[in-house]
Amino acid sequence: MARALREFLPARAVLWQEEDTRPYECDGLTAYRNVPMVVALPETSDQVQRILQTCHALGAPVVPRGAGTGLSGGALPPGNGVLLSMAKFMRVLRLDARGRIAVVQPGVRNAAISDVAAPFGLYYAPDPSSQIACTIGGNVAENSGGVHCLKYGLTVHNVLRVRGYAMNGEALDFGSEALDAPGLDLLALVIGSEGLLAVATEITVKLLPKPVAARVVMASFDDVQKAGDAVAAVIAAGIIPAGLEMMDQPATHAVEQYVGAGYDLQAAAILLCESDGIVEEVEDEIARVITVLERGGATRIAVSRDEAERLKFWSGRKAAFPAMGRISPDYYCMDGTIPRKRLGEVLHFIGAMEQKYGLRCPNVFHAGDGNLHPLILFDANDADQLRRTEEFAAEVLEKCIGVGGTITGEHGVGVEKIDQMCLQFSAAELELFHAVKHAFDPRGLLNPGKAVPTLARCAEFGRRHVHGGQLRQPGLPRY
Amino acid sequence: MLAAFQQRIRDAAGRAAPLRLRGGGSKDFYGGALLGDVLDTRGYAGVVSYEPTELVVTARCGTPLEELEETLAANGQMLAFEPPRFGGAATLGGCVAAGLSGPRRAAAGAVRDFVLGARLLDGRARELNFGGRVMKNVAGYDVSRLLAGSLGTLGLILEVSLKVLPKPAAELTLQLELSAEQALEALNRWAGQPLPVSASAWRGGTLGLRLSGAPSALQAAAGKIGGAAIEAGQAARFWSGIREQADLFFSGDAPLWRLSLPSHSPGLALPGEQMIEWGGALRWLRTAADATAVRAAAERAGGHATLFRAADKAAGAFAPLSPALLRLHRELKAAFDPAGIFNRGRLHPDF
Numbered sequence: 001m002a003r004a005l006r007e008f009l010p011a012r013a014v015l016w017q018e019e020d021t022r023p024y025e026c027d028g029l030t031a032y033r034n035v036p037m038v039v040a041l042p043e044t045s046d047q048v049q050r051i052l053q054t055c056h057a058l059g060a061p062v063v064p065r066g067a068g069t070g071l072s073g074g075a076l077p078p079g080n081g082v083l084l085s086m087a088k089f090m091r092v093l094r095l096d097a098r099g100r101i102a103v104v105q106p107g108v109r110n111a112a113i114s115d116v117a118a119p120f121g122l123y124y125a126p127d128p129s130s131q132i133a134c135t136i137g138g139n140v141a142e143n144s145g146g147v148h149c150l151k152y153g154l155t156v157h158n159v160l161r162v163r164g165y166a167m168n169g170e171a172l173d174f175g176s177e178a179l180d181a182p183g184l185d186l187l188a189l190v191i192g193s194e195g196l197l198a199v200a201t202e203i204t205v206k207l208l209p210k211p212v213a214a215r216v217v218m219a220s221f222d223d224v225q226k227a228g229d230a231v232a233a234v235i236a237a238g239i240i241p242a243g244l245e246m247m248d249q250p251a252t253h254a255v256e257q258y259v260g261a262g263y264d265l266q267a268a269a270i271l272l273c274e275s276d277g278i279v280e281e282v283e284d285e286i287a288r289v290i291t292v293l294e295r296g297g298a299t300r301i302a303v304s305r306d307e308a309e310r311l312k313f314w315s316g317r318k319a320a321f322p323a324m325g326r327i328s329p330d331y332y333c334m335d336g337t338i339p340r341k342r343l344g345e346v347l348h349f350i351g352a353m354e355q356k357y358g359l360r361c362p363n364v365f366h367a368g369d370g371n372l373h374p375l376i377l378f379d380a381n382d383a384d385q386l387r388r389t390e391e392f393a394a395e396v397l398e399k400c401i402g403v404g405g406t407i408t409g410e411h412g413v414g415v416e417k418i419d420q421m422c423l424q425f426s427a428a429e430l431e432l433f434h435a436v437k438h439a440f441d442p443r444g445l446l447n448p449g450k451a452v453p454t455l456a457r458c459a460e461f462g463r464r465h466v467h468g469g470q471l472r473q474p475g476l477p478r479y
Numbered sequence: 480m481l482a483a484f485q486q487r488i489r490d491a492a493g494r495a496a497p498l499r500l501r502g503g504g505s506k507d508f509y510g511g512a513l514l515g516d517v518l519d520t521r522g523y524a525g526v527v528s529y530e531p532t533e534l535v536v537t538a539r540c541g542t543p544l545e546e547l548e549e550t551l552a553a554n555g556q557m558l559a560f561e562p563p564r565f566g567g568a569a570t571l572g573g574c575v576a577a578g579l580s581g582p583r584r585a586a587a588g589a590v591r592d593f594v595l596g597a598r599l600l601d602g603r604a605r606e607l608n609f610g611g612r613v614m615k616n617v618a619g620y621d622v623s624r625l626l627a628g629s630l631g632t633l634g635l636i637l638e639v640s641l642k643v644l645p646k647p648a649a650e651l652t653l654q655l656e657l658s659a660e661q662a663l664e665a666l667n668r669w670a671g672q673p674l675p676v677s678a679s680a681w682r683g684g685t686l687g688l689r690l691s692g693a694p695s696a697l698q699a700a701a702g703k704i705g706g707a708a709i710e711a712g713q714a715a716r717f718w719s720g721i722r723e724q725a726d727l728f729f730s731g732d733a734p735l736w737r738l739s740l741p742s743h744s745p746g747l748a749l750p751g752e753q754m755i756e757w758g759g760a761l762r763w764l765r766t767a768a769d770a771t772a773v774r775a776a777a778e779r780a781g782g783h784a785t786l787f788r789a790a791d792k793a794a795g796a797f798a799p800l801s802p803a804l805l806r807l808h809r810e811l812k813a814a815f816d817p818a819g820i821f822n823r824g825r826l827h828p829d830f
Contacts, residue, residue, distance in 0.1 A: 098667050099743045122671065143617050154615065156624070157592050170803050178739040178782035179584065179760045180628075182798040183808055183826065185591055188624035192617050209673045232532035238555055238645035278673055280695035337613040339533050369614035370533075409615035417618075424618055428605045432814065436620050439810030452619065 001038045001060060001082065008050050013088075015039040024083050027068040027075040028130075031332075031380070032415055036063075036077030043088045045165075045201045052199065053169035055082055061448050062167065064195045066107060066138030069130040071333055072414025074141065074194050074450055081445075086137050089201065092116050100207045101160060101177060106137025106200045110144075113205060122207035125152035128410070129318055137200050143192030145410040147243045147317070148274075150368035152208070154410070156191040161204035167441040172198055189436070194412050194451040197440040211276035214242065215286050216313050219293045220267035220300040224248055225344035227269035230296030231367045232340060234273065237292050239285060243274035244368030245317050248347070251362035251375070252316065258323035261316030264300050271298075271367065272317055274310075320364045321375070328360075328377035332389050336400030337409035340370045349399050350374050357388040371409035372400070398423060413451045421451075422458035430455060480523050484635060485604040487518050492602055492818040500631040500822055502541060503568025506577045508788050510630050511796050512824035518635070520572050526550055527638060528612070535595060535612050537640040540572025547571055551643055559587035559644040561678075563722050572636045578628025581722040582678035582689070585670075585742070585757035591627035593642045599626065599634040602816030612640045631822040632830070633815040647677070647691035652714035655686045655706035659746045659755065662686045666758045667743045674700045680721045682728050682754040687717055721756065728754050733765040734789035736773055740782035747776050763787075770794030795828065805829075 002016040015021050016038050026033040042048045055062045061081030068075055077083040089105035092113070096102070097120035102113055110131040114123040127146035128134055134144070140162060145154045152158070161175035175187035190197050221227035227246055234241065247255070247270055252263040263270055271293070275285040290301055304310035316323075324331035338346050347363060354361050360377045376392055378385040397407045397420045407413070407420040421430070433452040437444065453461070491498040497515030507513060524541035531554040538547055544564050551557055561581030562574045575597070580589040596610030610616055610623035626636055657665060662681040669676055677691035688704065690697045701708065709717070720726035729735065733751065742759035751766025766773065770786065771794075777784035783798040800808060805827075812819065812830045819830055 096743075097671065099741055100667075100671055101741075120671070143621070145615055150614065153588065153592065156621070157588060166803070172803055172807075173801065176739075176782060177741040179757065180578075180589065180739050182783045182785070183800050183804060184633075184811065185578070185625055185628050186804065186807060188591055188621050188627075192621050197620075209671050211673050235532045235534060235645075238648065240644060277675075277692070278696050278699055280699050281675070281693045284693040284695050337611075337615045339530070339535075339613060341530065341533065366615070371615045404611070405613050406611050406616040406618050408618050409613070410617055412617055413619075421618060426607070428601075429607050429609065429619070432601065432607060432622070433619055435814030436622070436811065439807055439814055 001058070004054050004058065005038065005040055005051060005082070009040065009042065009047060013041045013043065013047070015041070024065070024068070024077055024085065027065070027070045027073060029071050029073040029414065029416055032073040032076050034077050034079050036083035037080055039083045039085055041085045041088055048084070048199060048201055049165050049169045049171070051082065051084060052165050052167055056168045056443070056445060059443065059445065061445050063447050064137070064141070064199050066135035066141070067109070067133050069134040070138060070142060070412065070414065071335070072408070072412040072416040074412050074414035074447070076415050076450070078448065084199065086135070089137070093202065095120070097122065099177070101204055102207055103202060103204045104136055106140070106203055107135050110134050110136055110139055117207045118210070121210050123210045124205050125158055125208050126155050129321065136203050136205065140191055140200055140203055141193065141195045142410065142412045145366070145369070145371070147245055147366065150244060151240050151242050156188055158206050159187070159191060159203060160206055162187060162190055162200050163202040164198045164200040166198055167443065167446040175204070177204060194414065195447040196437055196451055197446070199446070211242070211278075213279045213282040214274060214276040214310060215282055216243070216272055216274040216304045216310050217286060217289050217293065218302045218313050219271045219273070219298040220264040221269045221271070221297065222267065222299050224269045224347050226297045227271055228340065228343035228367070230271060230293050230298065233292050233296050234289060237288060239288060239292070241273045241289065241368060242276040243272065245272045246270070246365040246367040247317060247320065248363045250360065251320060251364050254327050254362055255316040255320055255323040258326050259315045259319045261312055263316055267299065272313060317364065324362065324375045324377060329379040329381070330377070332376040332378060332393055333411070334374045334376070334393055334396055335371070335408045335411040336397055336405055337369070337371045338400050338403050338405035340367065342403040346372065346399060346403060350396060353392050353395055357392045359385065359388055359392060361392070366409070369409070370405065394420065415450055418451070418453045418457070419461045421453050422461050427455055427458070430458065481606070481637070484518065484523070484600055488600055488602065488604040488635065488820070491515070491820045492604070495818050496820065497823040498820045500576070500635055502570030502573035503543070505565040505569040506573055506579070509577060509796070510825045511792070511828060514823045515820070520635070521570060523637065531556055534614070534643050535640055536643050537612055537638060538571050539638050540570060540636050542571045543567070544569040544571055544574050552646070555646050556643045557646050558593065558641065559583055560590050560593055561722055562590060563724065565723060571639055575627050575636055575639050576629060576631045582680065582718055582756060585679070585760055586677045587644070589627070591624045594623050594627050594639060595642055596640040597623035597626050597636055598638040599636050601634045602818055602820060606637070610640065614642060630826040632812060632826045634821060649692065649694045649697055650677070650714070651690045651697045651701060652709050652717065653688045653690070653701060653704060653706035654709055655688065656684060657681070657686050658684065659753070662755060663743065663746065663759045669704065670742065670758050674703065676758070678718060679758050680754065680756050682752070689714070689718060728752065728763070728765070731765070732790065733767060735787045736764040736766060737785040737787040738762040738764060738777045738782060740777060740780045744780040744782065747780070749773060749776055774798055797826070800827070
């Protein structure tokens with residue numbers, strides 16, 4: 001394989017010795033590891049095309065990878081194929097300030113786009129918490145969100161065009177610099193497809209004018225459900241905040257030790273509610289938010305007085321994941337989305353699971369859009385704790401489905417939640433996903449084994465996992 | 480009702496006979512050929528669930544759009560993409576299938592941006608669910624968004640969940656006398672500033688600009704932009720005329736082209752009257768010019784041209800697809816509708 005790639009790639013672009021390939025053995029989900037046979041680091045689109053053509057001809061699987069910050073194992077390497085690192089695609093190809101777009105290569109970091117747009121008063125809106133490291137190519141693969149997506153949307157709402165290649169090396173061009181393109185909306189299909197349909201080499205994103213003002217309200221509640229109800233009340237008042245985040249007490253305690261954001265440690269939950277826009281608008285909205293939160297029973301309210309304080313209030317939320325790393329050897333981050341009104345019930349359920357499995361689980365919550373990140377704290381060196389963590393997580397994901405939500409709001413299915421896909425989708429629905437995959441990649445070589453389980457796998461999972469005495473998908477052959 | 484739909488689909492698939500999925504028929508003029516027996520979706524109607532504080536509404540395909548929007552308005556909410564109704568008959572299913580968005584599109588997003596989930600019957604009459612009723616969901620391919628604008632070619636959309644938004648606290652419409660070039664320059668300049676512009680429409684030397692948001696924000700923005708504010712009733716009639724294509728610009732028999740272009744593309748050197756919407760990203764053109772010339776001009780500008788309304792659509796309603804995309808379209812069509820029965824010819828002459 002390495003020899004075949006060396007025919008058209010320079011030596012520095014093909015890694016095959018274990019000391020070089022080991023760093024690629026996992027992404028942000030470190031529980032799954034696999035040292036790739038070969039890592040390819042192309043520098044041009046032509047090289048990407050030839051890598052794909054070569055692998056297609058040899059029947060070798062290809063797994064694309066951005067910065068490797070993904071949390072679902074979407075970039076877990078194939079043992080018998082090529083890990084295609086897009087790390088060298090780091091150029092901003094064009095920034096059109098007047099047209100408010102940037103054409104960038106997939107290896108450009110999310111935050112770097114806003115950095116180059118800043119002198120024009122523009123920015124790229126989606127801001128996943130890994131934004132200083134994660135790349136736009138990975139964001140496209142996962143349809144990443146962030147803390148501002150209730151108001152500004154996900155990746156799918158902020159990308160105009162994706163150009164790249166199919167697994168067989170055929171050039172593809174989805175979307176355009178206009179707001180739509182003829183035919184089916186394949187751009188929407190490709191975004192969030194977890195690298196299973198095509199490899200992106202060029203991405204055109206929308207840039208928005210940077211709001212001139214932003215302030216954040218921090219409110220304390222003595223009860224988690226009250227905080228959840230207050231979120232509903234904010235929405236009911238016709239307010240769409242720029243950001244609306246919630247953390248429970250164990251989460252605030254963990255981050256407060258780590259960054260000292262000034263969080264109220266007495267509160268059962270705190271809400272962060274941000275308003276942005278022009279100065280007059282922000283002042284109006286902040287006043288309305290305070291009224292609603294006070295009526296909702298907030299026990300303490302603070303409003304950021306300046307930009308430094310606004311960033312301080314956010315620092316705890318943005319540092320929530322690393323803060324868990326300080327109080328526990330390992331943590332496992334879940335990503336369910338639930339209808340917001342079921343929050344109290346789901347948190348209560350998680351509390352019961354903490355008892356059942358003997359593990360702690362702080363919660364951070366993108367409250368505006370119902371995306372819950374419970375963080376199970378465990379020690380991976382203890383095999384039993386790892387097993388309990390996995391069972392705990394599986395029960396929580398099933399609860400999310402049970403209340404009408406989903407197993408993944410923004411982190412993707414990857415390898416991590418592939419079994420739970422069998423619970424969320426019927427055999428016919430999974431079959432259709434496979435047919436979609438087949439349309440793009442008939443030989444199933446691009447990022448195989450991720451995102452969509454085979455029906456055989458679901459049958460096996462169903463046999464192990466009889467829920468409430470009822471077989472899910474009883475029509476499937478089981479073996 | 481569902482069983483009857485399934486029977487019709489199985490029957491049509493068995494005979495490989497085209498089936499024409501149709502709601503109120505308000506958009507019969509749009510797209511390619513209308514082939515096959517009509518399957519009327521209007522009987523499958525009604526709001527299934529609506530939680531204003533969750534910002535999500537789920538309704539069946541036959542639900543009249545007008546009724547749905549009234550339900551939302553009673554709770555101070557709206558479909559932010561302002562879909563055209565083209566008369567009172569439009570249904571939710573047709574709205575999503577056609578994928579047409581109205582004046583607020585450039586500011587708020589298109590139909591596809593608000594689709595959260597869908598239930599459909601595929602070409603094997605299987606009932607399938609994609610997406611969901613929550614704001615964020617990345618489990619599985621985003622099939623529900625793919626349905627937006629598919630013109631019914633992938634399946635019978637039974638039910639759709641949409642994100643809804645609160646109506647703005649206030650709106651203000653300004654009128655400015657500008658040439659087309661001046662309007663394009665100004666629209667792109669304003670779009671790069673944090674101004675609450677929610678709609679724009681230029682025609683015949685006048686630009687209408689709608690601002691939406693907090694009253695304080697509107698006053699501040701109006702001060703920066705200039706122009707003359709028009710009275711609320713007049714503004715409502717103006718925007719309704721644009722959205723529903725009842726404006727005088729749309730009357731008469733000249734073919735109507737819809738050009739979707741990068742917003743700062745210069746004015747097109749094509750004969751005929753034009754209207755500019757969406758901050759410059761949408762240009763309507765009334766012209767008898769040759770279709771090839773119109774399409775070539777749109778393509779040169781980085782966009783595409785649709786023959787939106789015309790007595791003669793021999794030139795094809797939609798811009799042709801590249802060979803690679805056409806192959807993907809065929810494969811996807813076969814995946815959803817193996818017998819090729821749904822709205823044959825509506826999106827593409829070949830399927």
